[in-house]
Every structure is written in structure tokens, then in C-alpha cells.
Amino acid sequence: MTATVKYDEVEVGQEIPAVEYPVHRVNLVMYAGASGDFNPIHWNERHAKAVGLPDVIAHGMFTMAQAGRFVTDWAGDPGAVVDYGVRFSSMVVVPDNDEGAVITVSGLVEEKLDGDRVVIALTARSGDSRVLSRARATVQLA
Template sequence: MTATIKYDEVEVGQQIEPAEYNVRRVDLVMYAGASGDYNPIHWNERFAKTVGLPDVIAHGMYTMAQGGRYVTDWAGDPGAVVDYGVRFSSMVVVPDDDQGATIRVSGVVEQKLDDNKVVVVLTAKSGDSRVLSKARAVVRLA
């Protein structure tokens, strides 16, 4: 786990080190089992293409979870996120190869609030596409 970030060490406008999360089809199958979302667009290429998708796509909630993971890794505390919301703006297309897809997440501290909380604005991209928009987390720091 990362060292715990302290409220007094954070400034408005501070950039958070970007992170990359690899997504392979096996990850989507495991996520389907955990979430109960077995929609074949998330694991069956033939089906995904018959409904007009370019290929298998990651679950939206899986993509959102990578943003949450990014923030909790940065804060150094899995319970630090007190509010988190996003809009889904594009798909994460996951090809059937060893590389899969990559979700790149970065963040900036937008605001400092009372009670050791900060607002972090996230940017999440896969390829050239922004996959989450209006992504914000309220994080309570040490």
C-alpha cells in the first residue's frame, strides 16, 4: 500500500501521478462473476459485433472501479473515498490478445474542504478516448 497522504501536504492544483490499469478479457470474465453482469458484450466477440460494437467492451462499472482504485491507492487508505461519481463517456474496447486494453487515470486536487477532505478530479482514457467524464471523488485524508 502507498504511504498515507496527509491533508496538510496537499495543495489545490496539485497533479497526482498517473497510473495505468491493464484490462484483459479474463478480467472481464472474473468481474462478471463478481458483479453478476454476464451480458455477452463483455466476453463474446461474435455477439458484441452482431449488436454493432467494435469488439468486446469492459463493463462500465469495472471502468469506474479503476478510477476508485486510483484514488484509494493515492490516498493510501481504501476507506478514504467518501463520495465518488462519474459519467460514462466512451467504451473500453478489449481486444482478444495478450495486451488487452489499458485504462490510464490521472487526477488533480481541485478543492480543499473542511474535515480533511479534498475534491479530486479524474481523467480516465483508453487509447485516445476519454472513458469517464465528470469524474470526481471526495477523499478524507489523514
Template structure:
């Protein structure tokens, strides 16, 4: 999908996106990022440190949330600013299904410089996993 600035209004909803995360995705992300912390792959260790199960990497959760915006713009390079707060981990059970990150977004502001601010909501297991998530994008006219 690709969107133009002239087609956007405050309040517009982005098409929702559901991203499945399975343990294999965590292993692949660990290899790509170099983050091999045991809470992301070892259930025994994760529960010993007080987690309910293995959890997804925070930066992986942030990345899949960013996919909502880049899919809407049609150009990942259109994102000029992106930020989140990590509020709750995404628990990824070892059941073959894993966890789903449910993403939605809406246009919250059209700035004077022609950029657009998008507020992002990310949930897993019906609970918010990111707070204050937003992206500023530059769209073609």
C-alpha cells in the same frame, strides 16, 4: 502511498496509474458481479449490436479509476464520495494484451470541512472513457 491533508494543495497531481484489462479480467469481473451480458465476452454478439469489439463492464472501468485515488490516499476507506459518467466504452481486444486504462488526477478543491475533491481523468486508446469523474476524500491532518 499515503498523503496527509497538511501536504495537499489545489492543483497537486496524483501519481498516474495504468491498469491493463484483458478478456480474462472481464470474465473474472463477470463472475464476481453476476453481469454476464454477452457484450463483455462474445465478440460476435458485441459486433452484431454495433460495438467495435467486446467492451469492459462500466462498473469495472469505474472501479479501476477509483484505484487511482485509493492508492494515493493509502486507504480505500478515505473515499467518502465517488462518482462518474460513462462516456465511452473500453474496448478490450482478444490479442493477449487487451486494453490499458490510463488514469490521472488532480486536487481540484479543499473543502471547508477538511475533505479534498479530486478530479479524475480516465482514457483508453487515447480517448476519454469517463466524464465528470471525481472523488471526495477525508485525509488525516
């Protein structure tokens, strides 16, 4: 866990450096087991292509979880997120190779609120696509 970020140490407009989260098909199988979402588009290439997808795709909630992880790692406290929402704007395609895919998440302190809370605007990309839009987290800082 990183050091806890303090409210007085952040400013509106402050960038939070990008972090890359590798994604391999085994991660999707593990997520399916944890979430109970065994839709074959998330693990079976033949099925994914049969329904018109380019390949196996990551679960939307898996993608959202990586951006949430980015915020909690930055804040230094998994309980710091008091509100979090995204819209899914594109797919994370996960090819069956050693490289897999990468979800790159970055942030920007968009607003400082009363009560030591900040609003973080998140950007999540995979390849050339923005995979989350309207991604925002309100975080309670120390």
C-alpha cells in the same frame, strides 16, 4: 498499500501522476463473476459485433472501479473515499490479443474542503478516448 496522504501535504492544483491499468478479457470474465453482470458484450466477440460494437467492451462499472482504485491507492486508505461519481463517456474496447486494453487514470486536487477533505478531479482514458467524464472523488485525508 502506499503511505497515507496527509491533508496538509496537498495543494489545490497538485497533479496526481497517471497509473496504467491493463485490461484483458480474463479480467472481464472475473468481474462478471463478481458482479453478476454476464452480458455477452463483455466476453463474447461475436455477440458484441452482432449488436454493433467494435469488439468486446469492459463493463462501465469495471472502468469506474479502476478509477476508484486509483484514488484509494493514492490516499493510502480504501475507506478514505466519502463520495464518488462519474459519467460514462466512451467504451473501453478489449481486443482478444496479448496486449488487451489499458485504462490510464490521473488526477488533480481540485479543492480543499473543511474537515480534512479534498476533491479529486479524475481523468480516465483508453486509447484516444476519454472513458469517464465528470469524474470526481471526495476523499477524507489524515
